[in-house]
Amino acid sequence: MAESDDSLALAAEGARNENTLRFLKSGARGLYIGGRFVPSLSGKTFETINPANERRLAMVAEGGEADIDAAVAAARKAFDHGPWPRMRPADRAKVLYRLADIVQAHTEELAELDTLDSGLMISVTRPAAQGIPDALREAASWANKVQGETYPTGTDHFSFSLREPVGVCGIIIPWNGPAVLAARKPAIALACGNTVIVKPAEQTPLSALRLAELISEAGFPEGVINIVTGFGLGAGSALANHPGVDAMSFTGSAAVGQEIVRGSAINFKKVMLELGGKSPHVIFADADLERAVPNAALGVFRNHGQMCFAGSRILVQREIYPEFAAALAKFAADMKVASPWDPDAKIGPLVSAAQFERVTGYIDLGVREGARLSAGGRLDGGKGYYVRPTVFSDVENRMRIAQEEIFGPVASLIPFDTEEEAVAKGNDTVYGLGAGIWTRDVGRAIRMSRQLRAGHVWINGYGLRNEMAPFGGFKHSGIGREGGKYSVEFYSEMKSVFISV
Ligand code: NAP
């Protein structure tokens, strides 16, 4: 069912690109299975909402168990009998390079669809979408680097290893970077010769479906990439539990991560989990405060706090605590909360009503737990799921707001005295995704970076990324690492070959 032009114009307010509007106008979106767009077998659809104005953007096919069966069958056939895993790596890379070129001409509509669907600011989604073509090219460049080794032997035999694709890979993604994750996560799996099934988040299916249209032009053999929209309990769980899926790559919450691990037991799937965090950002008294204050603020408020590695626990050394707390509160209060299309906006709406309830619930909880609200709080009235950037000071690490992942623009300020105390408090969490350190003392920076139990440590610059560096978490923040050769290791199986001489 197509939306009426009037209601669509209201729902898609802010979008300018013709292709965005054409895509939204063309009606209900199907699943992409075996190289074709098909309705769900049940005929069911679900709506996707613009969180800035709470209006319906589109109806999307609701994939379920039977659709996942069909997608796994298509991916299995493409893997077992199709050309993709068998073709020259350079030819696989060519298809990915072609997709990169196609996407390059359409990044603006992917950005607009993400802003409409997720509420993320266009100032964030635009550069993110513009980075997709290079991420695809980077993945393509790995196609001919999926290598084995030879091993020293006596004269009796010769022995070497091969890296072969794992097979059919399930990829489940969240809503906080929809287009980028829908493109980047499968790309490296594909470069390695696997076939994939992607399940986008129910809140943000649109850019993945537009991407599916672009994928259909790039020349992949049928069944190599399949995109099945639907709910977590439904399409997601069917994929995670499917005996025909050889590997699962999941980005999302720790609770669902446990479901993915349970699902893997049925056939011993390889599992990679990129989960959440409650990352400490430690500010020592000798820090460059002019840089540390905005960096700490954006370390938690960027993407409206909807970031796996949000530095949501800001640990500040006692001597500078009052000054730092005041500066952070002022920074937060000065951030403009506005439409995600407003070029001056620093905070747009949260992704959904559920996320709004969750985040504001935590803000109420922080007050009840006895933390001091120094900036932000609920923003009542009006349409859209807006929450102001919120700072709690005098937080104790045992409080729930300091232990549980809020996934919204809420910072907890925690004082400390000594380096040892900073390490102890920093590590006092079940998570271990990121950790930040601000100090001018090199020795301390190195001591801290070795003692903090986290997959990433940022010294004097929170959130830096490098696609070649391993990305992933300790403890409840996940299993495995993504990025460059670490992704290749996950998306391939090693085989040892022995030849009698
Ligand atoms: P979520 O519930 O874990 O959802 C993530 C994805 O899993 C969605 O596609 C979801 O489908 C699906 N899903 C839900 N239940 C499932 C099940 N039983 N079996 C299989 N799939 C299932 O997470 P969220 O609350 O929407 O998203 C925010 C979370 O993601 C945060 O906790 C954040 O820390 C984490 N995250 C981590 C990273 C990282 O790199 N470590 C990056 C981004 C986000 P539905 O959309 O239908 O629920």
Ligand code: MG
């Ligand atoms: Mg939406």
